[in-house]
Amino acid sequence: MASKRSVAVIGAxxxxxxxxxxxxxxxxxxxxxxxxxxxxxxxxxIDFVAGADxxxxxxxxxxxxxxxxxxxxxxxxxxxxxxxxxxSGVQAIAxxxxxxxxxxxxxxxxxxxxxxxxxxxxPVGGDRPDDPDWLRFHVLGATNPTYFGLYAQRRVAIHGAxxxxxxxxxxxxxxxxxxxxxARYRKEVTIEEVLASPMVADPLRLLEICATSDGAxxxxxxxxxxxxxxxxxxxxxxxxxxxxxxxxxxxxxxMPNFATDSSVAVAPGERTFRSSIAxxxxxxxxxxxxxxxxxxxxxxxxxxxLDWYEDIGLCEVGEAEHLxxxxxxxxxxxxxxxxxxxxxxxxxxxxxxxxxxxAECTWQLRGEATGHQVEGAKVAVTANQGLFGHGSxxxxxx
Amino acid sequence: xxxxxxxxxxxxxxxxxxxxTRCTECATVFFPAERSWCRNPRCESTTFDEVxxxxxxTVWSFTDAQYQPPPPYVPADPYVPFAIVAVELAAEGIVxxxxxxDGVTVADLAVGGRVKLITETLYSDDDxxxxxxxxRPIKEA
Ligand SMILES: [Zn+2]
Numbered sequence: 001m002a003s004k005r006s007v008a009v010i011g012a013x014x015x016x017x018x019x020x021x022x023x024x025x026x027x028x029x030x031x032x033x034x035x036x037x038x039x040x041x042x043x044x045x046i047d048f049v050a051g052a053d054x055x056x057x058x059x060x061x062x063x064x065x066x067x068x069x070x071x072x073x074x075x076x077x078x079x080x081x082x083x084x085x086x087x088s089g090v091q092a093i094a095x096x097x098x099x100x101x102x103x104x105x106x107x108x109x110x111x112x113x114x115x116x117x118x119x120x121x122x123p124v125g126g127d128r129p130d131d132p133d134w135l136r137f138h139v140l141g142a143t144n145p146t147y148f149g150l151y152a153q154r155r156v157a158i159h160g161a162x163x164x165x166x167x168x169x170x171x172x173x174x175x176x177x178x179x180x181x182x183a184r185y186r187k188e189v190t191i192e193e194v195l196a197s198p199m200v201a202d203p204l205r206l207l208e209i210c211a212t213s214d215g216a217x218x219x220x221x222x223x224x225x226x227x228x229x230x231x232x233x234x235x236x237x238x239x240x241x242x243x244x245x246x247x248x249x250x251x252x253x254x255m256p257n258f259a260t261d262s263s264v265a266v267a268p269g270e271r272t273f274r275s276s277i278a279x280x281x282x283x284x285x286x287x288x289x290x291x292x293x294x295x296x297x298x299x300x301x302x303x304x305x306l307d308w309y310e311d312i313g314l315c316e317v318g319e320a321e322h323l324x325x326x327x328x329x330x331x332x333x334x335x336x337x338x339x340x341x342x343x344x345x346x347x348x349x350x351x352x353x354x355x356x357x358x359a360e361c362t363w364q365l366r367g368e369a370t371g372h373q374v375e376g377a378k379v380a381v382t383a384n385q386g387l388f389g390h391g392s393x394x395x396x397x398x
Numbered sequence: 399x400x401x402x403x404x405x406x407x408x409x410x411x412x413x414x415x416x417x418x419t420r421c422t423e424c425a426t427v428f429f430p431a432e433r434s435w436c437r438n439p440r441c442e443s444t445t446f447d448e449v450x451x452x453x454x455x456t457v458w459s460f461t462d463a464q465y466q467p468p469p470p471y472v473p474a475d476p477y478v479p480f481a482i483v484a485v486e487l488a489a490e491g492i493v494x495x496x497x498x499x500d501g502v503t504v505a506d507l508a509v510g511g512r513v514k515l516i517t518e519t520l521y522s523d524d525d526x527x528x529x530x531x532x533x534r535p536i537k538e539a
Binding site for chain 1: 404405406408421424425426427428429430437438439440441458459460461462463464465467468469470471472473480481482484489490491492493494495496497504508509510520530
């Protein structure tokens with residue numbers, strides 16, 4: 001719930017996800033202008049700009065927050081840039097929040113945008129045998145779906161997940177995304193269609209693995225005082241943000257590594273890295289997972305969404321299939337997961353995705369998610385995890 | 399086996415064995431090898447023993463690559479899908495990845511099954527064969 005450590009989200013905007021083939025800056029500006037209009041704040045009133053980056057769009061000097069500031073028209077605002085793989089967007093949000101809570105900023109704009117090439121994510125070019133991301137492709141042929149496949153197969157063996165369960169996640173998210181104007185894929189699918197799609201990384205099929213997309217998202221954050229002066233009596237607030245790193249030893253194999261840490265000298269902690277991410281955000285927000293009305297989680301694969309149910313505390317470990325089969329995580333259920341349609345309907349636009357999760361939660365908490373609204377939403381949580389020990393979670397409420 | 403390892407310092411194809419290091423203070427094992435500073439956050443050691451990792455392990459999970467991975471992977475022509483295994487090495491307390499041996503498919507693998515390390519050719523170029531470690535299921539007697 002909102003506290004002195006909360007900031008308000010007074011504007012959210014997106015550029016529709018797709019494969020538009022244009023420059024990421026253009027998408028970012030569309031999303032930023034939409035968020036500013038939604039907030040009713042003039043660009044020139046923004047005193048802090050936080051950009052979320054991805055290296056694939058250029059060298060760090062170019063892909064920085066300042067790129068968006070220039071495109072919106074130099075205004076003298078202070079700036080920051082964040083790179084944290086899939087968590088870049090929330091690191092940018094965390095950067096803006098810190099400025100606001102420190103009293104150094106009153107109203108900030110956070111922007112992330114991506115333009116993606118076709119096909120599997122691949123490492124940046126050149127021979128780099130000291131880069132684990134390069135090595136895993138060269139030595140193992142291990143793509144991102146390889147790791148998703150390993151997690152999925154593990155769920156099958158340990159928790160009795162079935163291929164129908166995995167397909168059901170896709171069916172659910174496709175139905176959720178159907179009416180979301182920002183989603184790239186707006187088409188219902190059936191379990192049969194999912195199971196008829198080609199195998200990519202056994203047991204995961206083509207329709208169960210998230211694509212890469214172009215897209216952009218932006219939010220306007222401000223102090224609770226500013227929101228009040230701006231005439232917003234009951235704003236959506238961000239009450240907790242987590243950008244924790246793993247603790248040693250990280251005993252789960254993760255992209256892009258060849259091996260886990262060794263747990264021969266130190267026993268693994270009570271929580272895996274993935275489950276520690278949302279836990280830290282809940283702690284900061286003072287919220288129990290059972291109070292959550294909806295969640296936006298990183299369904300890089302259909303099976304991974306089931307892992308998240310447990311990792312964000314919607315159910316005990318081993319109970320995710322049961323939760324899914326009960327219908328609790330579908331719209332109309334007890335705690336809808338990915339009401340936006342998730343990555344399954346969007347495809348991943350890396351630096352924009354974590355911001356998009358927050359934008360979706362903002363609209364849900366305002367009751368403005370037309371066509372995919374979670375009735376009576378009070379508390380929302382986001383979660384994601386990316387390469388190199390990056391992950392993030394945000395708790396919002398209204 | 400003729401040829402050279404596809405990547406230096408990760409394995410000895412003649413044994414065959416994966417090559418790691420063990421911290422002389424806390425005994426944490428590192429693969430790939432760590433030789434500068436122990437990554438156990440409560441250990442300040444900077445000295446390591448060179449070790450060969452266990453050559454047998456238990457399948458933690460497995461999957462396959464039905465589609466040809468992008469470069470820098472060097473695929474067979476025509477492309478042949480391969481399985482990938484995550485293997486738990488009990489003595490080292492780690493899970494390590496590797497491709498499954500030539501001809502092994504997901505149908506031959508099971509979580510909890512035993513596998514052993516072998517050397518095979520990953521690809522060949524003008525300089526000769528590039529060798530890699532792979533995992534082969536151990537047939538139950
Ligand atoms: Zn040590």
